[in-house]
Amino acid sequence: MNAWSLLFIALLLxxxxxxxxxxxxxxxxxxxxxxxxxxxxxxxxxxxxSAYLRSSFTPRRF
Incomplete structure (x- = not known):
């Protein structure tokens, strides 16, 4: 495994x-x-x- 694979796995986790x-x-x-x-x-x-975060997103109102 190279460094890019480890980085991708860490970010996904x-x-x-x-x-x-x-x-x-x-x-x-x-x-x-x-x-x-x-x-x-x-x-x-x-x-x-991604589906959960997209479905639960509510924009902030200032």
Whole structure:
């Protein structure tokens, strides 16, 4: 394994962990919905995390 592969794996792992933490801290989701999202994130890491973060995004209002 070269350095680029290790960097990609580390970034992907950090992204997935970030998605799981954001899912667990979301107070608007029921425990069942949290479980389903975590299963999706773990099953399909890049797509699942991106889908959750995109669906839970709310723009800031200043």
């Amino acid at each position: 950090a992204y997935v962990i970030y998605g799981i933490v954001k899912t667990m801290r979301n107070k608007n989701l029921s425990p069942l919905h949290k479980l389903v999202w975590i299963i999706v994130i773990v099953s399909i890491p890049l797509l699942g995390t």
